[in-house]
Amino acid sequence: MNTLTFAGIMIGFVPALAFLFIMLYKYEGCFDDRKLFITFAVGVFLGMIAASFEMLKFFDINSQYLDFCVLSIIGIAFFHEALKTMVLNMKRFQGKFDTAFYGGSLGLGFGAMYSFIVVARMFNLGDYTSTFLGILVVVGIILLQGSLGALIGYGCSTKKPIKYFGYATLIHLLLNVAIFATYCGMLYLFFVAFTIIYGIMWFYFVIVYILPKALPEKMKRKKRRMLRKI
Numbered sequence: 001m002n003t004l005t006f007a008g009i010m011i012g013f014v015p016a017l018a019f020l021f022i023m024l025y026k027y028e029g030c031f032d033d034r035k036l037f038i039t040f041a042v043g044v045f046l047g048m049i050a051a052s053f054e055m056l057k058f059f060d061i062n063s064q065y066l067d068f069c070v071l072s073i074i075g076i077a078f079f080h081e082a083l084k085t086m087v088l089n090m091k092r093f094q095g096k097f098d099t100a101f102y103g104g105s106l107g108l109g110f111g112a113m114y115s116f117i118v119v120a121r122m123f124n125l126g127d128y129t130s131t132f133l134g135i136l137v138v139v140g141i142i143l144l145q146g147s148l149g150a151l152i153g154y155g156c157s158t159k160k161p162i163k164y165f166g167y168a169t170l171i172h173l174l175l176n177v178a179i180f181a182t183y184c185g186m187l188y189l190f191f192v193a194f195t196i197i198y199g200i201m202w203f204y205f206v207i208v209y210i211l212p213k214a215l216p217e218k219m220k221r222k223k224r225r226m227l228r229k230i
Contacts, residue, residue, distance in 0.1 A: 012116035016108040031101040039102040043109025046083045051117035062183045077172035089161045100214035103153015111145030143199030147206045
């Protein structure tokens, strides 16, 4: 394993696992640990598929053809969120409250592998400033992908997959527009700041508003009683 590959793995997967803990530590006992890590692994596989499509130029936001750029901006968002929805809307997940948790795990695994392949491979480890900014972009993408996975998971748990797939696609679309704007000359520092802030914002939204709503009322009361005892 060369240094760049090792750095990519560390930068992609270590934050993803840390964010998984931050997202779900309050809900211990509300989900199956085995399913959680299986969905993370499935997310890694889906992230590899998504990244491969871009590496093979099925999508290219930096194309010299404007119409293909626009198609890629829309297509990447649609394809990524469709992959997540395809898994989370399986019969075994439909209508079950814990699907939101598995969605977060799926999205974080997706973001870890996708960012490892697409972003981390471009790192120049000899340029510390560039590497630091690249890490911020990776973290922002992982946070966003995890958040969108949880959002879609919540939609599948409430039997509204199409509605939440649409929300996730629109949210993802804005990130792609920012990437396109950077290729068109927008200052890279603005893109870095936007990506990390955008990712943190949606991660916070999911933790504060979406995951608590996913719990049935009976489990919410049980959790409140447990917290009072601590």
